[in-house]
Every structure is written in C-alpha cells, then in structure tokens.
Amino acid sequence: MANFAELNETNETINVIVVAPEDFSVDGVENEEAAKDLLEGMYGHRRWVQTSYTGSIRGRYASIGSTYNEELDQFIEVKPFDSWVLNTTTGEWEAPSPMPASTSSDYPYWDEETVSWKTITVKYPEPGDKDYEEVVTP
Numbered sequence: 001m002a003n004f005a006e007l008n009e010t011n012e013t014i015n016v017i018v019v020a021p022e023d024f025s026v027d028g029v030e031n032e033e034a035a036k037d038l039l040e041g042m043y044g045h046r047r048w049v050q051t052s053y054t055g056s057i058r059g060r061y062a063s064i065g066s067t068y069n070e071e072l073d074q075f076i077e078v079k080p081f082d083s084w085v086l087n088t089t090t091g092e093w094e095a096p097s098p099m100p101a102s103t104s105s106d107y108p109y110w111d112e113e114t115v116s117w118k119t120i121t122v123k124y125p126e127p128g129d130k131d132y133e134e135v136v137t138p
Contacts, residue, residue, distance in 0.1 A: 004035060005062035005075070007047040013062045013075065016051065051075060059091045081112045 002024070006015040017039075024035035032050050039048045051062040059074035060066075066075045074091040084093040100108045100117055111118045 004048045011068045013066045083115045
C-alpha cells in the first residue's frame, strides 16, 4: 500500500490516505503522477504528495499539520518553538544550543522563555521513603 498526503494551498498536510499500488502503476511500476490523476478524479484536485512510513520518501511520514517543503522535497514537522531553526540538510528543527546529555534521573527540556535548556531531576522513591510501597509477591 502507498500513502499520499493531501495538502492545502499553503502545503500543509490536512489528510493522509492509502492507495493500492495496483491502482496507480504504469507497466507494473508505481507512478506518482498516475496516482495524482486517480486522486484528482476522486477528490477534484491534484494537491497530493506521496509519503512513506519508513521515511524512504520525502524524509519522513507526513503527519496532519506538517508542511511539504517543495524546495527540500521533504515533509517538515510543525515548528516546536519560535527560537528553533530548520536544518535544511536533515529537515529537522534544531534548538539554538545543543541539548545536554540526560542521565538516569536528570532529563533536559527546552525552556522557550529563557531560550535555553533546563533540567528536571526525577527522584525515585527508595525503601524507607514515606511514598515508597513495598510490594510483596507470594
């Protein structure tokens, strides 16, 4: 099965549908233009771009709200924060500074207000802590 993203006038993905390859193959080979012809006949427009769950077509699978960038021929996810910048090689949004490494109890998160990474520390309860419940299995 093949997947096609339906785009609005600004190239934002508004729907993703599945099309059987035999419905748009020409001489046994999948043909994206033939698929667009088929979809135009069904939906009345040609704003369709093929996408793939594996990311083998156009960088990543199109999701509702993602945008198809014609210049990069990739689907770009929604920008997570105003300060982040698009890496035009990878098609990924990147923070202005690299994310610090996480540990088993420290997890970094982006703070847009300060435009920096912060860390949250998770404290796991240990035997003897008031919130710790010992589970005994027979």
